Amino acid sequence: MQRIKHNYQFNLIRGAIELLPKKVKPYLDQVDFVVDYNPYWLGYNPPKAIKDGRSYLNTCHCVWSWNTPDNKPVIFLYSENLRLYDNPSEVIWHEIGHAIHEQLDLFTCDWIGITNYEKQDWDWWGCECFACSFERWLFKDRQVDDWENNQEMQRKYDKRPIEFFNNLFGKLN
């Protein structure tokens, strides 16, 4: 279910999507966005806390389709969380990365994580590494992301994600 109250929220999401390569867009056909809603009001029943202690009630996240009432992946966004980042689009791209991963059957991703967030031992199927790698892949000629990373940095650690996303979506530029 899509729940976007205000035009500026819609524009923020549309702006982030417009910057994505064309071949990413079919992966968004089935994805819904919810902005600034309490998941419980919408019939979702998230766990009380994320494994690192944050709450699903105010942290942007992607809900896998099998956990949603209409079997579509849903990206929950929260303004107060987006405001913590210089570029909110990067958070949206990260969550879109999760939605892409699900549509690729959530294969176990054994790429090497760069940030501590990707190295957490609860993430045994590598979904954070997948989403962060996707987001880094988008930064070829766009300087560095919020975490000071880009394709060049990715290549130093593990070049498999670059090859993976180049094959799937085409090389950037």
Ligand SMILES: [Zn+2]
């Ligand atoms: Zn994530």
